[in-house]
Amino acid sequence: MSKQVFNFNAGPSALPKPVLEKAQEELLNFGDSGMSVMELSHRSKTYEAVHQEAKSLLTELLEIPDNYEILFLQGGASLQFSMIPMNLLKEGKTASFVMSGSWSEKALKEAQLVGEAKILSSSKDENYRSIPEVNSSEINANDAYIHITSNNTIFGTQWSTYPDTKDVPLIADMSSDILSRPIDVSKFGMIYAGAQKNLGPSGVTVVIIRKDLLESANDQIPTILRYQTHAKADSLYHTPPTFAIYMLRNVLQWVKDQGGASGIAQTNAKKAQLLYATIDESNGFYTGHATNESRSHMNVTFTLQSEELTKSFLSEAAEKGFVGLGGHRSVGGCRASIYNAVPLEACEALRAFMVEFQNKHA
């Protein structure tokens, strides 16, 4: 019997148990090939079927329209911070960034190395407690794109409705909330996400890009960094991370079994509600970092009344099998990451522990 833990890691993070069990079952003999999926040629029919199924499941679950291309890339979301401006930020154009946390800062910094990139709005002054307002009258028609981070993993904030950027393509880093709820893909020029929170293990990065942006992308950059290269080769230009894509396929099948994006969203709302209610009912024993309107359904950030109390909360939690509750080093305090694969029961157990800890220490 394996050790029982409640995994609240921020990423890499919990994977659905049935997905892990299936991988275990198939590990030594995938699809009657007599080999593991990791040992197959990426040009083989057996692997090809996995690759295509991952794409078609993603299309189905996110209702991706025909005028979008799905790419499976490597280099994490961080490489996208550079690839986006290299491909899409042309001479004479600007890129605008909505600053909602550390990942937005990193994305902006990379864009500034490539071209002209500026801040459209920011909540940095209030330590990124909320999603900044975007005033549509300030949108510059000369922008190549506007970039947002849809869920701020570190600060625990999330966009509830996306800004209307008119004709300027909206690009979203959805690394920490992709497929956690239904979205209207047609509102975006591009969506990207590292897999290791909601989609699978680390190693594959999903890019969903509108075909007109792809077709007009810069082709004067190194071959491997061009979106066009990967689109033309169906993400098989070079060896893809085959095991990560196989796991992605299995996670997508699991999401489908949970009722798709809307089924998952309902459970996610319940999980988040349980933890936020615990914070709100604690009479200030726990304080949430995010403002109420900007609260994330993926990362619940909170602090206790003193450093000392926070330390003992985290060490008692660890003893009880709660993993990954320490806040990011730039914010401190505590963070419970409750991505799709974290079961409701884990959130119920955490709520019970938080109440018990408060009763003992208040």
Ligand SMILES: Cc1ncc(COP(=O)(O)O)c(C=O)c1O
């Ligand atoms: C919102 C967001 N963007 C980007 C990243 C960086 O992703 P990667 O490590 O895949 O480069 C992370 C990682 O936690 C993230 O949460």
